[in-house]
Amino acid sequence: MVVGTVVSVHRSKAGNIYLNFGADYPHQTFSGAILNPRDPAFNQLDTLAGKRVGVRGMIKNYKGKRKS
DSSP: OEEEEEEEEEEOTTSOEEEEESSSTTSOSEEEEEOSOOSGGGGGGGGGTTSEEEEOSOOEEETTEEEO
16 A cells, blocks of 8 residues: 555546656656546545545556556
């Protein structure tokens, strides 16, 4: 689990959601990715900016950086 303050929430054109921690993209220290979210509860993630949250899941590198 990674715990930190969400600096920004981004929704891609494909519908994926990215929670950026530490700084805005592209200078974030960590990003949590929710790919192809189907649950309507994910529509409320925009309210997480500025809040301390925990992200649990698989952590892997993406383009030389770690993503979950």
